[in-house]
Amino acid sequence: MSDPNARIAEIVNGNDVVLFMKGTPLFPQCGFSSKAIAILDHLGVGYETVDVLQDMEIRQGIKAYSDWPTIPQLYVKGEFIGGSDIMMEMFEAGELEELMNEADVQRAA
Numbered sequence: 001m002s003d004p005n006a007r008i009a010e011i012v013n014g015n016d017v018v019l020f021m022k023g024t025p026l027f028p029q030c031g032f033s034s035k036a037i038a039i040l041d042h043l044g045v046g047y048e049t050v051d052v053l054q055d056m057e058i059r060q061g062i063k064a065y066s067d068w069p070t071i072p073q074l075y076v077k078g079e080f081i082g083g084s085d086i087m088m089e090m091f092e093a094g095e096l097e098e099l100m101n102e103a104d105v106q107r108a109a
Contacts, residue, residue: 004061012065012075016105017047020062021072024051032084036072039084039091046106077103 012018017040023029025037040047052059052071059071066073066080074081076099081087090096 002057004057005065008058008061008065011048011050013078015048015075016077016103017045017100018050018075019047019072020050020052020058020075022051022053025049029053030071032070033072036074036084036087039087039096040074041108043091043097043100044108045100046108076100076105 019033019036019040021028021033021036023033025041028034028037037049050058050062052062062071062073063069068080068083070083072084074083074087081090081096081099087096090099
């Protein structure tokens, strides 16, 4: 499958929580991705990541898919939530944890 939109849709819809980021959870390549990982780890939810630096089609395609210009991007149960700033605002307000609970997201193993 080489169509980036189809690949992105499969990833987004095939996982409860997906973070499109720069780098990996153990080695984030930007501060925003690092902050996003720290939030997800603190919430204790299971999540998948996609390193956009490894795939230029995905890196450009995810911006069009979400109509959001920056990375990282968080998806929960197929719904685009936002980038690291929105994640931080929602986390600080308790809204991100509430969303994860309402969406019945799996906890981290």
